[in-house]
Amino acid sequence: xxxxxxxxxxxxxxxxxxxxxxxxxxxxxxxxxxxxxxxxxxxxxxxxxxxxxxxxxxxxxxxxxxxxxxxxxxxxxxxxxxxxxxxxxxxxxxxxxxxxxxxxxxxxxxxxxxxxxxxxxxxxxxxxxxxxxxxxxxxxxxxxxxxxxxxxxxxxxxxxxxxxxxxxxxxxxxxxxxxxxxxxxxxxxxxxxxxxxxxxxxxxxxxxxxxxxxxxxxxxxxxxxxxxxxxxxxxxxxxxxxxxxxxxxxxxxxxxxxxxxxxxxxxxxxxxxxxxxxxxxxxxxxxxxxxxxxxxxxxxxxxxxxxxxxxxxxxxxxxxxxxxxxxxxxxxxxxxxxxxxxxxxxxxxxxxxxxxxxxxxxxxxx
Numbered sequence: 209x210x211x212x213x214x215x216x217x218x219x220x221x222x223x224x225x226x227x228x229x230x231x232x233x234x235x236x237x238x239x240x241x242x243x244x245x246x247x248x249x250x251x252x253x254x255x256x257x258x259x260x261x262x263x264x265x266x267x268x269x270x271x272x273x274x275x276x277x278x279x280x281x282x283x284x285x286x287x288x289x290x291x292x293x294x295x296x297x298x299x300x301x302x303x304x305x306x307x308x309x310x311x312x313x314x315x316x317x318x319x320x321x322x323x324x325x326x327x328x329x330x331x332x333x334x335x336x337x338x339x340x341x342x343x344x345x346x347x348x349x350x351x352x353x354x355x356x357x358x359x360x361x362x363x364x365x366x367x368x369x370x371x372x373x374x375x376x377x378x379x380x381x382x383x384x385x386x387x388x389x390x391x392x393x394x395x396x397x398x399x400x401x402x403x404x405x406x407x408x409x410x411x412x413x414x415x416x417x418x419x420x421x422x423x424x425x426x427x428x429x430x431x432x433x434x435x436x437x438x439x440x441x442x443x444x445x446x447x448x449x450x451x452x453x454x455x456x457x458x459x460x461x462x463x464x465x466x467x468x469x470x471x472x473x474x475x476x477x478x479x480x481x482x483x484x485x486x487x488x489x490x491x492x493x494x495x496x497x498x499x500x501x502x503x504x505x506x507x508x509x510x511x512x513x514x515x516x517x518x519x520x521x522x523x524x525x526x527x528x529x530x531x532x533x534x535x536x537x538x539x540x541x542x543x544x545x546x547x548x549x550x551x552x553x554x555x556x557x558x559x560x561x562x563x564x565x566x567x568x569x570x571x572x573x574x
Contacts, residue, residue, distance in 0.1 A: 263281075307360060333550055346364060346366075380404060382558060408558050450469075
């Protein structure tokens, strides 16, 4: 299990937020005590030490006006202000504000923009290695668990400079832009380089031509998870001397896998889904490019009914799905596009400055 942010950091962030939310009330109390201290010094002729004790009601002061002051201070000033502070802290408390405050303390860290499967994998890699990491994600529902746990998170769009500033991009060692949105990724690259000229910048880009432009313009490392996954499947196919393959799915990965296998003169059949499994009866390889566990279990079961010994490569992300699919009666080779991408980055030395070089450190499944 990935480690979490220390309780000390979380408590510190809450205290800073409480002070910020109640700045006016706290300044009023300070000003009231300062005025009371000066009054006790000048009117009652007290020393500074005794006057401060009397003004803060830590020592009783003799005299009619002094008693009135202390009673008023205890009941109205301290009592009312304390009530306001408690009310503000409980009413205004938002875990995303605490998560953002913790992110604001990060230094020499990894920033992950986009909590996609790749983003999750990179974050888990950093946390498991004990390295600081901040996640930037616009959709609160995708990072709700991290926010509730008060982990370093900034909720907002990477198009917004203030969001990236809140993630301390200027002080980051590595920035990984893992979002699925190409426009967001491009704008984020521009902002990151304007804020940090030396960090290692990685941008996910399925279009290799666009990726080459981004890499050249922003001195970034363009990453195509589908290309890496297709290369993995091609290797599997060549090792098994595959002559024909069924590719299941209607997405970018299915397109890339089909083209990659066809380039190796492997006969490819495409299907959006597996209805009865008959299309898998005479092929040497089946590649399932979706990662819906429920649907994939049904697909593999149908395929095994007609071709028990065919090699099946099935996409999965979570550990429980991978474990089920690799066991009998399914017997699949599991493909994780995000894991292959994270391993490739580790091998390329992207995380070297953070002490992460060994691709075996990458969790097999998040």
